[in-house]
Structures are given as C-alpha cells and as structure tokens.
Amino acid sequence: MIEILKNNYRKARSSYQKLKFYYSVNWTKTLCFNFKKFPLSIAKKLPVFFYGKVKFASITGKIEIKGEIKKGMIGFGQRYEMNTLHKGIAEINILGTLVFKGHVQFGKDYFIYIGENGYCEFGHMASLASNAKLICMERIVLGNYARFGSESQIMDTNFHQMIDTQTGEKFKMTDPILIGNYNYAASRVTVMQNTKTPDYCTIASNSLCNTDYTSFGSNVLIGGIPAKFIKDSVSRDWEGEKTALDDYLIV
Template identity: 55%
Template sequence: MDKPLRKLYYWLKFQLSVNWIKTLYFNFKKFPFKVAIKLPVYFYGSVKLTCLKGKIIIDAPIRRAMLGFGQQFELGTRQKSVAELNLSGQLVVKGHVHIGKDNLLYIGLGAYCEFGHMTCLGSDVKLFCTNKIVLGQWARIGYQSQLLDTNFHSMFDTVTKKRLPLSAPIYIGNYNSIANRNSIMPGTKTPDYCVVASNSLLNKDYAYLGHNILLGGVPAKVIKRNFSRDWEGERKGIEDFLIRKK
C-alpha cells in the first residue's frame, strides 16, 4: 500500500471509530458555540450518557479531541459496550485527557472532579466521585482500577455509636503511574512521582512519604524508594500516540 492510500486508510479508520452522534450532541449541549464548534471532546465506540446536568470546564487552550472518552490505546481492541458517563457535578479538564474503553465515570451532584494535563484512565476503570477527586498532570491509572471517594453506606462504631465519615477527597499527585486493578479509596493522597504496583489498596495519606517511591500491598505501603517511571524518556512517544494533531 503506497503512502497516500495508507493515509486514507488510517483516516477512514479513525473517522469510523468516532461516535459522531454522541460527540456532536455532548459538545453542543455543554459548551458555548465558539467552543463547541472546535469539538474538544470526542467519544469513541458505544457509550451511555446517563446524565449531563452537571458542568464541564476546560481550563486550557481549546483544541479538537483534547478529551477522548473510549480511546483505543491498549493492546486489547474489543469493547464490552458498557461505557457510561454520569455528569451531575463539576468536571474540570486542565489539558489533554485520555479515557480508555468501557469506563464508568460518575460525578455526583455537588461533587468536584479534576483531571490534570495528560491524565489517563485505562480501560474498564470505574470512578465514583461524590465529594472530590483530583488527578494531577500525567497521573495515569491502569486498567480495571477503581477510584471511590465514598463508602456509599453509613458506618458507625458499635461501642461509641460515633458515625464514621461517609466520604473523603482523593488527591493523586503529578506524574503518578498507578498499575492495573488497584483500588483507590476515600482519603487517599499520593505524592508526585509515585508508582503503585498492581492489585494494591490505597486508603490513606501517602504524600508525606516523599517523591520517587513505589507503593504496593493491601493496604499499600512503601516497597522501594528512589524509584520512578522514566517520564522524560516516554513523554514524546506518549504525546505523539495519544494527542490528535490538527
């Protein structure tokens, strides 16, 4: 296949991957016309827009497809068609954001969720925000992970009868590499330049432990210090692969 035909093939393949009905509907419903016409949010594949009564703010220069919901960037190519967005609260986007296939994003009434530049949610991630969830720039969450800032059910001490907090904010630092199948629970705080091993449970403040650490376990603890993902070595390749050029 010569170069012009190859370019045409990939262009057609991309156009067919976009859910144009949901993309156009969302942008023109949620943004002023001068923003909506640039189509800053793209939906790919099947997605259910359960509620769009909340607010989305893009706190960055507006570009086409800067937030991709349902993007294909992992090795698996099939979808389960269970992607869902419930935007009842406020979502703030501070740059390019990449959300994989089959994600569930629930941002409840009165809740605040913030995605930093180059935030990434792998496939089949579940995010439940009823209070506050902030993901720093280059915070990348592996597939089949879950972020929950609430316990959903009221709990109490059976001796003192004291009610335990129902929810607590989650703060994920900048340049965090959180592997697959992790549970990030209410009250979690991570420092910048943090790596989290697979199948771990984060449920407290780890920010005081300092940068360049590897966390892991149930519940998570420091496994190794002076440990970091090679962000500078990967940066250009990730940006070239995930950021749609005009």
C-alpha cells in the same frame, strides 16, 4: 539518513493512528455532548470525542476545560491500549462538576459518576484505562500525567453509613482524593477516600490505597492491601517516554 527514516516512520505511524481514532469516533454522541455542554465558540471545535458505544445516564452537571481548546483533546473510549474490542458498557453520569486541564484519555468501557456535590479534576495527560471506574461524591483531583491502568477504580466514598457499634458515632462517608503529578498506577488498583499521593509515585498492580502517602516523598513505589511503602528512588521513565506518549495519544 537512518535518523531521517526513523523520524518519517514515527510521523507516518502517528498519522495512521490519528486516522484510526477519527474513524472510530461516535459522532452522534460527540456532537450531542459538545453542543449541549459548551458555548458555541467552544462546541464547534469539538474538544471532546466519544469512541464506541456509551450511555449518557446524565450530563446535567458542569463541564469545564481550562487551557487551550483543541479538537479531540479529551477522548472517552479512546483506543490506545493493546485490547481492541469494546464491550459497549461505557456509561457517564455527571451531576456535579468535571474539570479538564488539558488532554485527557479514558479507555474502553469506563464508568464515570460525579455526584451533585462532587468536584472532579483531571490534569493534562491524566488517564483511566479500559474498564476503569471513577465515583466522585466530594472531591477527586488527578495531577498531570496521572495515569491509571485497566480495571482500576477511584472512589471517594464507601457508599454506606458506618458506625461505631459501642458509641454510636457515625463515620464520615466521603473524603477527598488527591493524586500527584506523574503518577503511574498499574492495573486493578483501587483508590479509596482520603488517599493522597506524592509526585512521581508508582502504585503496584492490585493495590488498595486508602491513606496519605506524601510523607514518603517523590519517586517512590507503593503497593499491597492496604498499600505501603516498598521502595524509593524509582519512577516510570517519564522523560524518556513523554514525547512518544504525547505523539501516540494526542489526536
């Protein structure tokens, strides 16, 4: 009896959360984006939802969804965190290629920039929480369940040309970023070019990632400025959380 009540409560809570999501959808931006970027057969299913105020600086790039198309599977400004208010400063500028390989969530007040030659890919249930920033000039790939906390930033460029003042050598401005599956990055994590993380990697709050961490193996905790190995045999309890996570976040 108690289990039945728990299941009913879970279903009711999930339904209530989904109603809140639909109520907060910015339908003008949602309809504009879907029917401008997808063929009619896909657009009418409304796979991308926008919540709250957002500026489309440019959406001239290529948007691709790989996998089964479902309504609201990609949420920009989705309200899934503790804070409830939008500042209204969300902005997207997509000039290159943006690929989704399943359900993806962006928190409130995000900034997304994909340069003309940039390729950015989000795995199933990847996410960027509120006030996150992503700038892709070359290549950024987030694996399945690669989830980043609030105020995180992922940038595959240092923006300005740097040189060796003795030899005059010009350093490369961009390098790919590859984030493994089932990665959990806490708040205020910065990921710079040339970062590679293994599967089941946890990144401590306020860390700066800027190198290849895959040699540490899976189920590791890294952190610091710059991030270094801290501990192995540690991971977010994905198996324990996945069902509740999917119920709560999938619209």
